[in-house]
Amino acid sequence: MVRRSHRSKPGLDLISQLPEDLKHKILERLDTRSAAKTALVSRQWKDVWLRHGQLAFDWHDCHGEDDFVSVVKTITNVLLLRTGPVKRFSFSIYREFDTPEQSDLDVWCLFLSRNGIEQLYLGILPHPDSENLTIPSCIFSCQTIKRLYVEAVDFCGPVCAPHGSILSGVTSIIFTAVEFKAKASGIRGVNIPNLEELILHACRRIDNFVFSAPKLKSLTVVYTFSRIELKWFELHLLxxxxxxxxxxxxxxxxxxxxxxxxxxxxxxxxxxxxxxxxxxxxxxxxxxxxxxxxxxxxxxxxxxxxxxxxxxx
Structure with a gap:
């Protein structure tokens, strides 16, 4: 009786022969640092990694104060080396020392806004003695974003809103610990045309966020730091x-x-x-x-x- 050998032939790289969609699913289940290491496996995996469009970075990627500068550079390099669209990007950090500079956040978001971002999560809790960063203005004119989740990054609004509209593709917004800062023609009277769900949690100065959303179906306003005039709810209650x-x-x-x-x-x-x-x-x-x-x-x-x-x- 002849037994069939289950051993792979020497030099045969089975993992690199996996279908590309399966490789992407594997990368989705890895943290970004581990996913990046797959590029070392083979040229096929490197190509898949560079096209991978779901990236997540959090405080686990920051092991020390001296290491944080290299983390920021790594994130920038990972983004700029993409050869395909980045549909989902998440960055969350809660530290007692360094956080990204506003210029770093601007560079990341500008790249994302030009490369098909659909889901964006930004959570940057600064040092108590530091001011919050602000949402980069390029995000407001980005037409591909559908879901926006922002924590502890303030909302100053765009300098101007084309046709009075911002975030034209967004259907869901969650703002946590966000302060709405008044600005000349920034966030008063803007239109968010496709917004269906808005959650404001522990936010400040919500009265400054005057907007219309003709498709709004669900509104959540909880644990605010200041009380809101009833008139703010008028248009939305209808x-x-x-x-x-x-x-x-x-x-x-x-x-x-x-x-x-x-x-x-x-x-x-x-x-x-x-x-x-x-x-x-x-x-x-x-x-x-x-x-x-x-x-x-x-x-x-x-x-x-x-x-x-x-x-x-």
């Missing part, structure tokens, strides 16, 4: 289907003013409220007025603030 907010985020006015001002939210079907206190009259008034103005409401979720309730018991 369109959205889901509203999630921390009740203390709203600057509550006397009941008569609320009742007169509140628009009828015909499309609103789901309301989720955080930080509600049953013993707070302003909270009760606001909820009642919301319910009166939402004739098609299907779901109401209320998260009670335990500390407030217990302190009055």
């Amino acid at each position: 369109r959205i289907k889901t509203l999630c907010l921390t009740i203390d985020s709203i600057l509550v006015k006397p009941e008569s003013i609320i009742q007169e001002w509140f628009p009828t939210a015909m499309n609103l079907q789901v309301i989720k409220l955080h930080g509600f206190a049953f013993l707070c009259q302003k909270h009760i008034v606001l909820v009642i007025q919301l319910l009166k103005k939402c004739p098609n409401l299907l779901e109401l979720g209320i998260e009670i603030e335990p500390k407030v309730v217990l302190s009055h018991s």
